[in-house]
Structures are given as C-alpha cells and as structure tokens.
Amino acid sequence: xxxxxxxxxxxxxxxxxxxxxxxxxxxxxxxxxxxxxxxxxxxxxxxxxxxxxxxxxxxxxxxxxxxxxxxxxxxxxxxxxxxxxxxxxxxxxxxxxxxxxxxxxxxxxxxxxxxxxxxxxxxxxxxxxxxxxxxxxxxxxxxxxxxxxxxxxxxxxxxxxxxxxxxxxxxxxxxxxxxxxxxxxxxxxxxxxxxxxxxxxxxxxxxxxxxxxxxxxxxxxxxxxxxxxxxxxxxxxxxxxxxxxxxxx
Amino acid sequence: xxxxxxxxxxxxxxxxxxxxxxxxxxxxxxxxxxxxxxxxxxxxxxxxxxxxxxxxxxxxxxxxxxxxxxxxxxxxxxxxxxxxxxxxxxxxxxxxxxxxxxxxxxxxxxxxxxxxxxxxxxxxxxxxxxxxxxxxxxxxxxxxxxxxxxxxxxxxxxxxxxxxxxxxxxxxxxxxxxxxxxxxxxxxxxxxxxxxxxxxxxxxxxxxxxxxxxxxxxxxxxxxxxxxxxxxxxxxxxxxxxxxxxxxxxxxxxxxxxxxxxxxxxxxxxxxxxxxxxxxxxxxxxxxxxxxxxxxxxxxxxxxxxxxxxxxxxxxxxxxxxxxxxxxxxxxxxxxxxxxxxxxxxxxxxxxxxxxxxxxxxxxxxxxxxxxxxxxxxxxxxxxxxxxxxxxxxxxxxxxxxxxxxxxxxxxxxxxxxxxxxxxxxxxxxxxxxxxxxxxxxxxxxxxxxxxxxxxxxxxxxxxxxxxxxxxxxxxxxxxxxxxxx
Numbered sequence: 186x187x188x189x190x191x192x193x194x195x196x197x198x199x200x201x202x203x204x205x206x207x208x209x210x211x212x213x214x215x216x217x218x219x220x221x222x223x224x225x226x227x228x229x230x231x232x233x234x235x236x237x238x239x240x241x242x243x244x245x246x247x248x249x250x251x252x253x254x255x256x257x258x259x260x261x262x263x264x265x266x267x268x269x270x271x272x273x274x275x276x277x278x279x280x281x282x283x284x285x286x287x288x289x290x291x292x293x294x295x296x297x298x299x300x301x302x303x304x305x306x307x308x309x310x311x312x313x314x315x316x317x318x319x320x321x322x323x324x325x326x327x328x329x330x331x332x333x334x335x336x337x338x339x340x341x342x343x344x345x346x347x348x349x350x351x352x353x354x355x356x357x358x359x360x361x362x363x364x365x366x367x368x369x370x371x372x373x374x375x376x377x378x379x380x381x382x383x384x385x386x387x388x389x390x391x392x393x394x395x396x397x398x399x400x401x402x403x404x405x406x407x408x409x410x411x412x413x414x415x416x417x418x419x420x421x422x423x424x425x426x427x428x429x430x431x432x433x434x
Numbered sequence: 435x436x437x438x439x440x441x442x443x444x445x446x447x448x449x450x451x452x453x454x455x456x457x458x459x460x461x462x463x464x465x466x467x468x469x470x471x472x473x474x475x476x477x478x479x480x481x482x483x484x485x486x487x488x489x490x491x492x493x494x495x496x497x498x499x500x501x502x503x504x505x506x507x508x509x510x511x512x513x514x515x516x517x518x519x520x521x522x523x524x525x526x527x528x529x530x531x532x533x534x535x536x537x538x539x540x541x542x543x544x545x546x547x548x549x550x551x552x553x554x555x556x557x558x559x560x561x562x563x564x565x566x567x568x569x570x571x572x573x574x575x576x577x578x579x580x581x582x583x584x585x586x587x588x589x590x591x592x593x594x595x596x597x598x599x600x601x602x603x604x605x606x607x608x609x610x611x612x613x614x615x616x617x618x619x620x621x622x623x624x625x626x627x628x629x630x631x632x633x634x635x636x637x638x639x640x641x642x643x644x645x646x647x648x649x650x651x652x653x654x655x656x657x658x659x660x661x662x663x664x665x666x667x668x669x670x671x672x673x674x675x676x677x678x679x680x681x682x683x684x685x686x687x688x689x690x691x692x693x694x695x696x697x698x699x700x701x702x703x704x705x706x707x708x709x710x711x712x713x714x715x716x717x718x719x720x721x722x723x724x725x726x727x728x729x730x731x732x733x734x735x736x737x738x739x740x741x742x743x744x745x746x747x748x749x750x751x752x753x754x755x756x757x758x759x760x761x762x763x764x765x766x767x768x769x770x771x772x773x774x775x776x777x778x779x780x781x782x783x784x785x786x787x788x789x790x791x792x793x794x795x796x797x798x799x800x801x802x803x804x805x806x807x808x809x810x811x812x813x814x815x816x817x818x819x820x821x822x823x824x825x826x827x828x829x830x831x832x833x834x835x836x837x838x839x840x841x842x843x844x845x846x847x848x849x850x851x852x853x854x855x856x857x858x859x860x861x862x863x864x865x866x867x868x869x870x871x872x873x874x875x876x877x878x879x880x881x882x883x884x885x886x887x888x889x890x891x892x893x894x895x896x897x898x899x900x901x902x903x904x905x906x907x908x909x910x911x912x913x914x915x916x917x918x919x920x
Contacts (some may be wrong), residue, residue, distance in 0.1 A: 242825050269831035278656055279826035283844040292840060293830035
C-alpha cells in the first residue's frame with residue numbers, strides 16, 4: 186500500500202500567515218479512510234484555518250496537502266475536481282437563499298454533470314430523508330430553523346458523494362435544542378464509514394464519535410490521541426487548562 | 435429560470451448591437467447619390483438666417499434667409515446637402531473636427547477667423563447691436579459699469595465685448611442660444627445683450643420685449659459661409675458661383691427683403707394657454723419625447739451590458755482585471771457627461787477622421803457614463819453578497835464562473851435592483867445633456883419651440899411636467915418589478 190492510498194488526507198509541515206500574523210506554524214496531520222478526527226482548541230488557535238486549507242478555501246504559504254492522492258498545493262492540480270470529493274459544512278450553513286432546498290442540493294451535481302436532473306432529484310430526496318427533512322424539499326431555506334438548515338447543508342454536501350467531509354463548527358450557531366439533531370446526523374455518517382474532520386466545541390460529540398482528538402493551540406498541534414487519552418489523561422499543560430475551562434462550566 | 439434570465443440578457447445585447455449597426459448602416463446609405471452631398475452646420479435659433487419649425491427641421495414655409503438661399507444655390511449648382519442645427523460653438527467644433535463640411539450660421543468674417551477657415555463670398559453685412567429690456571433706462575455702453583452683459587460664445591459680439599471689457603467694466607455672461615440669452619435680459623438677470631442686428635430685430639418683431647439702443651451697428655462685418663481651410667475646394671467654388679448668381683439676379687436681395695422688410699413670421703400660436711401650447715406643439719413634443727425614450731432605453735441597455743462587464747471584471751480574482759475595471763469606472767464617473775459627449779461627437783472624429791452619427795454619439799456617451807455608474811453598482815452588489823455564499827459554492831466544486839452565475843449573480847442582482855432603478859431614472863434625465871451636441875430630444879425640442887413662440891415659462895413647465903410624468907410611470911413600474919422579485 187502506498188502512502189497516498191493509506192491516507193485520505195495527508196498534510197505535511199503546513200504554514201499559513203496573514204501578513205505578519207502566523208496562524209499555522211508547521212502542522213502535519215494524516216487522516217486514514219473512515220477515520221473521524223475532531224479538532225478542538227481555543228478560538229484563534231488555527232483549527233478552522235487548517236480545515237479551510239484542506240479544500241483550498243485558504244491558500245497555504247508552504248507545506249504540502251494531499252487529498253485522495255491529489256497534491257492541492259501544486260498549482261497544476263484542478264482544485265475544482267478535488268473539491269468535488271471534499272464535502273464541507275459551515276458554521277453559518279451558507280445555504281443559497283435564491284433557490285429551494287431541493288435546488289440547493291441538486292445544483293452542483295447537475296452543473297458538474299455528476300447526475301441527470303432526474304437522478305439528482307432522486308438522490309437529493311434520498312439525502313433529505315437521511316437527515317429527516319424530506320418534506321422540506323420545496324421550501325426556501327429562509328423558512329427553516331437553524332438545525333434544519335444545517336441538516337440541509339449536510340445533505341447538500343453529501344449529494345456530491347464525497348470521500349471526505351469537513352465540518353467547521355457545525356453546531357456553534359445553533360440554539361441548544363437544535364444541536365442534538367445535527368450531531369445525530371453526523372454520528373450516523375461516522376457509523377457509515379465516512380472520513381470526517383470536525384472542528385468542534387462539542388466535547389461530548391468528540392468523546393463519543395471521534396477516533397482521534399487533536400488539540401490545537403497557537404497555530405500548532407499541542408497534543409493528539411484517542412478521546413480517552415485526551416479527555417481523561419491530557420499530557421500538555423495547555424490541553425489541561427483548556428479542558429478545565431470547557432468542561433467545568 | 436435562471437438560464438432564461440441570462441438568455442434574455444443575451445438577446446437584449448444582440449438586439450442592441452443590431453440597432454446600433456442599423457443606425458450606422460442607415461447613415462452610410464445617405465451618401466449614395468449621383469450628386470455630391472455636403473453636410474452643413476447651422477445655428478438652430480438664428481432667425482432670420484435660419485428658422486427651425488417645431489419639429490426641429492427647416493421644412494417650414496419661412497425657413498430663413500440662409501436656408502432659402504442654400505436651397506436655390508444647391509438647385510442651381512447641382513449638389514445635395516444635409517443640415518445639422520447646433521449651437522454656434524458646436525458648429526465651430528464640428529467644422530474643426532470634420533463632422534461637417536461647412537458652417538452657414540450668419541458667421542461674420544474676421545481676420546482671426548480667416549486664418550482658421552476659408553470663407554465664401556459674403557452674402558450679407560451684419561453688425562452687433564446692444565439691446566436692453568423694454569423698460570430699461572440704459573442707453574449706452576458707458577452705463578454698464580459693474581453690470582452683467584451677455585453674448586453667445588465665439589460670436590463677433592463676444593469678441594467685441596471681450597475687447598472692450600476693460601474700457602467699460604462690465605461682466606460678460608455667455609449663452610448658447612439667442613433666445614435663452616434674451617429671456618435672461620427680459621427677467622432682469624442681465625442688463626444688456628449683444629447680438630447680430632438682424633437676429634435681435636427679428637426676435638423683437640416676434641414679441642421679445644427688448645429694445646435696441648445702439649444708434650448704429652458696431653463692427654459691421656461681412657457674413658459668409660465658412661469651410662475647412664484648403665478642403666472641399668469644389669464645394670467652395672460651387673457655393674461662390676451660387677452666391678454670385680443670386681446677387682447678380684437680385685434673388686438674394688428679394689430674400690433679405692422678405693425677412694427684414696415685411697412682417698414675415700412663422701405663424702405664431704394665438705392660443706398661449708397651456709392646452710393651446712401643448713396642442714400647437716403636440717407633434718414636436720411627441721417627437722422629442724420619443725427620442726428621449728429611445729435614448730434612455732437603448733442607452734440604459736448598452737450601459738447595463740457595459741456596467742455588467744465592468745462589475746464582473748471588478749470582482750475577479752485577477753488583479754489586472756480589477757485595476758482595469760476600477761480605472762474605467764474612475765475615468766468615466768469623473769468626466770462630466772457634457773465633456774464626454776463633446777469628446778465623442780467632436781473629439782474622436784478629429785483623431786480618426788471618421789464621422790460619428792449624432793444618435794450613435796449620444797448612445798455611446800450614455801453607455802460610457804451611465805455604464806461606469808452601473809459598473810460600480812454591480813461591483814458593489816456582488817461584493818455585498820455574503821462571502822460564505824462563494825465559499826459554499828466553491829467548496830461543492832463549482833468553478834468560479836458557475837458559482838458567479840448560479841449563486842452570486844442572482845443574489846447580487848436582487849441587492850442592486852433599487853440602485854439600478856435609480857440609475858435608470860438618472861439616465862432618463864441625463865439624456866437632456868445630449869441637447870448640447872444637438873440631439874433633438876425633449877429638452878432641445880423645448881429650446882427650439884421657445885425660440886419660435888417666446889413662451890419660456892409655460893413651455894419649460896410643460897417640458898418639466900412631461901419628465902415628471904415619465905419618471906413617475908417608471909417608478910411605478912420598478913416598484914411593481916421589485917415586488918414581484920421580492
């Protein structure tokens with residue numbers, strides 16, 4: 186097995202700065218197929234920026250990022266092709282308000298000729314059923330609650346049949362009673378074997394679902410390990426103090 | 435549904451191109467004839483030399499001394515001509531840029547002008563006189579210290595005033611048309627006005643409440659037709675022969691007498707009530723209105739396409755495209771529209787040697803000026819769409835142009851609609867600026883009508899009301915569209 190096949194996502198010595206402000210200072214992280222990696226850490230620690238580098242929404246200054254065997258730091262690589270296989274879910278959902286829920290989901294598959302309009306519609310309804318919103322197919326996103334919007338966003342990402350899913354604080358903008366539904370959908374996805382990289386403040390979710398928890402601090406990975414290792418026996422003092430703060434509220 | 439919208443945009447663009455080529459084509463066809471055709475600039479309100487009818491043409495029964503003279507000469511000397519009525523200032527620029535072959539506008543021959551132009555044989559001798567309001571106590575130049583006097587820029591009256599300004603200590607105000615200038619004296623803004631004697635006397639005969647106070651015309655000078663220096667020599671010869679023939683046969687004197695001796699006037703409207711004025715000038719007003727609407731609609735369509743291109747360039751990731759867009763927007767937003775209009779109509783032909791038809795020049799002006807504003811609106815509208823929309827669309831693998839077309843543009847357009855509607859209304863009003871280069875739109879129609887009936891107040895009120903009515907209709911329409919889009 187070559188390295189590329191062994192890992193879905195392979196990041197080596199990633200650096201990223203905005204002007205003089207260094208946000209990521211040499212991050213390396215490999216993610217295996219079907220692995221669920223949760224990234225935790227204080228705000229401003231660089232975890233979201235790191236996630237956004239993986240599908241090139243942010244451009245790295247140096248380092249290498251290989252997704253599915255494609256080196257996306259190579260300017261020759263067609264980033265649009267690679268993005269087709271990386272689903273992304275945003276904190277603020279970013280549904281397209283100018284089209285119905287169904288059109289939100291079928292837009293990319295149809296435009297990128299992944300499916301005929303009929304097939305795309307069938308798929309969309311399937312994914313909507315998966316996230317429990319089949320009856321909302323024809324409404325505008327504006328009429329949905331936050332939790333519903335986020336589940337539609339997940340269905341939209343899934344409709345491209347991605348290999349990897351990136352979640353950028355998917356429950357941070359939700360009312361507390363909406364969080365459970367979204368996390369449930371994510372759990373189901375994880376159980377189905379989806380490779381997932383999740384930036385989250387939901388420690389409970391990380392504990393239950395993650396194969397590995399990565400702790401970010403000051404643009405570096407301070408510590409990583411199984412949920413048990415990180416949550417019950419953190420080694421680094423920064424990890425300890427962070428967990429003290431978030432778990433003892 | 436979205437594809438439909440884009441298709442409509444595409445068709446509109448094609449239609450617009452078609453219209454422009456149509457206009458250009460029609461213009462080219464005018465040149466085809468066995469007899470040579472010359473373009474001659476005239477002064478639109480220079481009675482009794484040239485008297486426009488209410489349609490802005492010289493087809494009336496008494497079109498003026500020069501117009502009738504030219505008709506006879508052309509017949510006798512076998513040539514054809516097109517007349518371009520403009521302000522005198524515009525005439526000079528048009529001749530210099532080669533837009534026209536000659537100026538026939540009661541133009542006096544001066545030494546200074548002789549160096550720049552060739553002149554025909556003189557057909558009239560005219561001098562400048564001073565006129566004041568009927569009830570004014572001013573009778574001579576020495577009473578004008580500190581007062582405001584007026585003339586038309588570039589005329590011999592203007593040259594005279596400039597020369598003697600230090601001596602008498604007046605301030606000079608310039609006007610583009612005699613009529614506006616006289617009205618300014620009538621309402622008391624200007625103390626005295628200086629104009630060519632036959633012109634001002636004709637105006638007084640027409641009912642302008644002024645009086646001539648000069649005992650004798652100042653600076654009497656021969657009047658002749660001006661040509662570009664050393665060009666069109668065949669045409670020059672024909673005109674000179676024609677004038678000589680008219681003088682020899684007494685035809686010219688007969689014409690002059692017709693306009694200065696007897697009480698010749700273009701039939702005046704006896705009914706000067708609002709309804710009467712509207713009725714009498716209905717055809718002219720409708721013509722002007724139609725021209726204004728055509729300019730507005732075609733202008734805004736061209737401006738939309740141009741603005742859309744500028745806006746899209748402005749939000750591209752390519753730094754060069756962004757710089758290009760912002761430079762174009764900066765330049766055309768910065769230029770006053772009247773300067774742009776003069777530059778396109780007079781300046782470009784100077785550089786390229788190709789004439790630009792009036793209507794096309796008008797549309798180009800609107801396209802560049804309003805397009806720059808629309809470009810800024812479009813860029814602003816696209817920028818106002820949440821960045822997250824771009825990220826969501828791109829993260830799905832949609833390439834830039836598809837993300838723009840399917841996700842960003844529809845949302846951005848919705849944000850832009852109120853500003854675009856506003857720009858549409860501004861465009862409608864801005865078409866009036868094109869009267870400066872002689873486009874017979876609503877405002878210019880008003881100027882011409884007033885030069886005949888002297889009903890400045892009522893006519894401008896009527897013209898103003900017409901503008902307000904169309905703008906009100908437009909506003910309703912746009913509200914309806916916005917409601918449906920919302």
